[in-house]
Amino acid sequence: MCTTGQLRDISDRGDLDVLLRRFYAAAFADRLIGPFFTEIAGTDLDAHLPRITDFWERALLRTADYRHDAFAPHAALHSSRALTAAHFGRWVQLWRAAVDGLHRGPVAERAAAQGERIALAMLRRLHGRDAVTDGPRGAGGFVPLAALALRCAA
Template identity: 80%
Template sequence: MRSTTRDIGDRDDLDVILRRFYTAAFADPLIGPFFTEIAGTDLEVHLPRITDFWERALFRTADYGRDAFAPHAALHSARPLTAAHFGRWTQLWHATVDGLHQGPTAERAKAQGERIAVAMLRRLAGPDAATDGGGGGFVPLAAFELRSVA
């Protein structure tokens, strides 16, 4: 296991983070079915694409030219994605990053994940989608202290 005192430094670090995150996400009773039942996600196919996404977002070193919104819109059409789903995704992402890394890039990864979750929710559910814990199910990260993920 990698030390939590080291920041996210490269694609290899992202690969470890994403494998751990998706292991937890696939097993999660709330969001797991979106990956396993609805999308039928093959992690070995998905991982290089999502690693490109995060490498571009954090380091600007990968070429990611895909539409990240389209697959989420398709999932939402099959079964609505709610604030609770995006809140849980954010909790797992935050816990995964925290469980492996500390530093400015790790903090940026967590903040970017939260921004993406809120933006996706608002595009899918409308600009008035509750993201402040006000009944919509989205739980702000500040309310949690998550140290590990399954």
């Protein structure tokens, strides 16, 4: 059984850095979405992390400036290998598990919800609005579920 103890809310850039490193460690290792990071994009986490932290800091804490097109890199990946509802669903699973494993509170809930909204918006932009109208929760196979192993990791 998983015990979470007392988890605090996301409050600053340091919290986001820890969260994002945990998330990306899981995402890079994941058999379904890992190849998008490691093989197709060749993501250098140390180079990528400051920009993505700016994105989440702006989205959640309103304390950073982010003026980049977050969709463009995903569109480029999609042109190399199709990003599907299953890929976005897995991203949300890992994101939610990372958030839930480290934080509790309104900002953490906003982070989890925002991650799902972003994933659905990107899926719609890549495949059209009909790509997310079938299946459970109107998401064409997009079923976010928390990954228990990440949620319970110390």
